Amino acid sequence: MTRDEQPGLPAEEILRRLAALRAADAPTHGGRVLSYVYDSGRAELDALAAAAIARVQPVNGLDPTVFTSVAAMERDLISFGRTVFHAPDAVGTLTSGGTESCILAVKAARDHAGVAPGAGSMVVPTTAHAAFLKAAKLLGVRAIRLSVDPETTTPTPESVAAAVCEDTFLLVASAPNYPTGALDPTAAFGRVALDRGIALHVDACLGGFALPWWGSDTEPWDFRVPGVTSLSADLHKYGYTPKGASLLLHSDRDRHRAQYFATTDWPGYPVVNPTLLGSRSASGVASSWAITGHLGVNGFASLVATTRLVADRLRTVIDEIDGLRVVASPVGPVFAVAADPDSEHPVDPHRWATAVDRRGFTLQMQPGFTQPDGSSLPPTTHLTITPVTATVADELVLACRNAADDVRGLRAASPPPALADLAHAFDSGAVSVDDVVGLPSAAVQQALIGAGIDPHDPDGELDMAAIIAAVQALPRPVTATMLTEFLAEFTNP
DSSP states (O other): OOGGGOOOOOHHHHHHHHHHHHTTSOOSSSSOBOSSOOOOSOHHHHHHHHHHHHHTTTOBTTOTTTSHHHHHHHHHHHHHHHHHTTOTTOEEEEESSHHHHHHHHHHHHHHHTTOOTTOOEEEEETTSOTHHHHHHHHHTOEEEEEOOOTTTSSOOHHHHHHHOOTTEEEEEEESSOTTTOOOOOHHHHHHHHHHHTOEEEEEOTTTTTTGGGTOTTSOOOSTTSTTOOEEEEETTSTTOOOSSOEEEEESSHHHHHTTOEEEOOSSSSOEEESSSOSSOBSHHHHHHHHHHHHHHHHHHHHHHHHHHHHHHHHHHHHHTSTTEEEOSOOOSSEEEEEEOTTSSSOOOHHHHHHHHHHTTOBOEEEOOEEOTTSOEEOOEEEEEOOGGGGGGHHHHHHHHHHHHHHHTTOOOOOOOHHHHHHHHHHHHTSSOHHHHHTSOHHHHHHHHHHTTOOTTOTTOOOOHHHHHHHHHHSOHHHHHHHHHHHHHHHTOO
16 A cells, blocks of 8 residues: 555544553553552542643643743742742743753753863762763763762762862752662752852652652751752652653752753744753643642642551561561652562562562562672662552552562572573673674664564563563673663564
């Protein structure tokens, strides 16, 4: 059939096909997936967000002087951020998500400091979100990876100060970090930032709309801390808005303006972009505006109270399971689980996650990591707790306990045999990182297929424990290349 001979389909058929595609997805509601999705458990919030999005569907956020509703809603969201993050004079922008907020925070700090493109450095703990590594690569900034204490999974104040170089223009602290849910010592970061005259960004993309109501025992981490110059918080996480909304705030106007790209040096319309995007949907602004307006401070406090109760319960339950332990002292709604080295019968966290998945709950496996100082962070399994988790807590507790019984005493998963052989080749020096990273796409794909990982196998099931084992065994640039190939091929015809 030629291009001109392909008729369109009726709307009903399109929606039927979409429903069939969605049926294969992991469930986004109901508390069965403990990562990626943030379910309030309140259906009326989803309905409100959908209605708000429908009202602004044709709107282009590129020019808020034409579509003034965008500016009006954004002003209200910035005002809400000023309230909850203790920043009465902060200014900011709504972005498409945490990664964009982090990249813009780095760009703004660099430009405000007068550092030339392709120069300068920033200090980021190894537990900081990978978005900062992306920012470093895109902007040509050197990321100084700061090793964290393996017990607390946060850096010491002394190590923060020691990591700063002459060209450092930014420190990054997490509130909390994603891998373990630990809260970086923001006050210590702030003292270094003030002493050295450099910017401090607090990445609260994960916990920004949970920690303000977590409890009085939470140490200050926002604009109350002297030295904080910017903060990011995702509304599409614990703000419960649909994906595509993050708030980036700056302590003053000049820092905010350094975030912008503007030019009149071409024959078209004047281009003034506060974000990486030009044309942008108003959906994130509208849904966030609607949900924050509907919940208010009291509504958020109620949802966080429910989340804290179930998170505390689950952490206690897991700490009581022989062979497992909760890593560090998490603050907020996420935490990580590792094998307990003090147990006579440690439980591999990835085997455990696989067994929990068989019982109806999807957890997120995280590989072990060797830090720049040579210390190691253990393999873990990550859990994201939301208000809806309370509705399935009893079943989840039983699944966690029984899954541990299922796999206690089993050795950690191994990489697929072909990748295990490749790991041995690296160890012996027979193969170098450049040998693999420099391979053409087709060759990398064949290596994946040879390892039993075929992106186009309709019956193939990914053994995530084995894949994470391969990430641990192989050089990280090699696994990044392989995973890029897999996902690129997976999403192409």
